[in-house]
Amino acid sequence: xxxxxxxxxxxxxxxxxxxxxxxxxxxxxxxxxxxxxxxxxxxxxxxxxxxxxxxxxxxxxxxxxxxxxxxxxxxxxxxxxxxxxxxxxxxxxxxxxxxxxxxxxxxxxxxxxxxxxxxxxxxxxxxxxxxxxxxxxxxxxxxxxxxxxxxxxxxxxxxxxxxxxx
Amino acid sequence: xxxxxxxxxxxxxxxxxxxxxxxxxxxxxxxxxxxxxxxxxxxxxxxxxxxxxxxxxxxxxxxxxxxxxxxxxxxxxxxxxxxxxxxxxxxxxxxxxxxxxxxxxxxxxxxxxxxxxxxxxxxxxxxxxxxxxxxxxxxxxxxxxxxxxxxxxxxxxxxxxxxxxx
Numbered sequence: 001x002x003x004x005x006x007x008x009x010x011x012x013x014x015x016x017x018x019x020x021x022x023x024x025x026x027x028x029x030x031x032x033x034x035x036x037x038x039x040x041x042x043x044x045x046x047x048x049x050x051x052x053x054x055x056x057x058x059x060x061x062x063x064x065x066x067x068x069x070x071x072x073x074x075x076x077x078x079x080x081x082x083x084x085x086x087x088x089x090x091x092x093x094x095x096x097x098x099x100x101x102x103x104x105x106x107x108x109x110x111x112x113x114x115x116x117x118x119x120x121x122x123x124x125x126x127x128x129x130x131x132x133x134x135x136x137x138x139x140x141x142x143x144x145x146x147x148x149x150x151x152x153x154x155x156x157x158x159x160x161x162x163x164x165x166x
Numbered sequence: 167x168x169x170x171x172x173x174x175x176x177x178x179x180x181x182x183x184x185x186x187x188x189x190x191x192x193x194x195x196x197x198x199x200x201x202x203x204x205x206x207x208x209x210x211x212x213x214x215x216x217x218x219x220x221x222x223x224x225x226x227x228x229x230x231x232x233x234x235x236x237x238x239x240x241x242x243x244x245x246x247x248x249x250x251x252x253x254x255x256x257x258x259x260x261x262x263x264x265x266x267x268x269x270x271x272x273x274x275x276x277x278x279x280x281x282x283x284x285x286x287x288x289x290x291x292x293x294x295x296x297x298x299x300x301x302x303x304x305x306x307x308x309x310x311x312x313x314x315x316x317x318x319x320x321x322x323x324x325x326x327x328x329x330x331x332x
Contacts, residue, residue, distance in 0.1 A: 009302075010283075011284065013280075014186060014284035017281070018186070018285075020180060089176055114180050115184070136176055
């Protein structure tokens, strides 16, 4: 049933689950249908190689983001040691797209970004003994904070707002 | 909303997803209800500390199993270098319970075992450059194999059967 190199049914299923995706989302991402995703996870069809590659690539992008972010945090903390840190996440796809257009090419869904954020939290705890809290962006609260502090919109402003939520 | 130490809504959701579990399974594992799990993932209630601890403990058990298994594979391969390996998984909860009673205390669901298996596959590829294939146990094929080879039921026999499926 499984191809010599490719991923088999249970592997495709747990790759998807590890990414935090539904079958419908995988169908969209791989330009297949939900019925096809169900079929390959039920071992009644092989997953197309392009679909396998797409999910494996997303997992690689996430792992790379985890490594880079944890390295960045480690470097930052040599100057300014902290044991707690806030990491902004985006509660809807619309907010994710609005605030992170630069990520859409590599991590197109807010769920993938959240999966990366969760792995960053785990890795920072394990390797750096830093407690990362995932803080979903609250637009009203963020705007009020910016006004009160006289800040423009930027990744740094979001990080400051998030830190103020801890 | 979030407690000072505990996990918040999005963290509980992505912890669950990273374990490959449904809300119903988390409700069973944590002796809560699906409605409660939905509520804490929607940030309309805090997850009970016991529930948080249960899921974090399961994640720790899985990470430990990943480390131990990869260490075991590395030690084995110093004697007998291979680039491919089969790892048996269990397609139903009934088969999982029948063949792995010793795991039920720590990883009670076959989905948790599969999540561990997927992480083992990833880690072995990354660290040892070994291709692990997850092979769902096929009872009929396994019994025929044992008869043909004159083998009793054991973890080793299952591993031999799985290796023959590659």
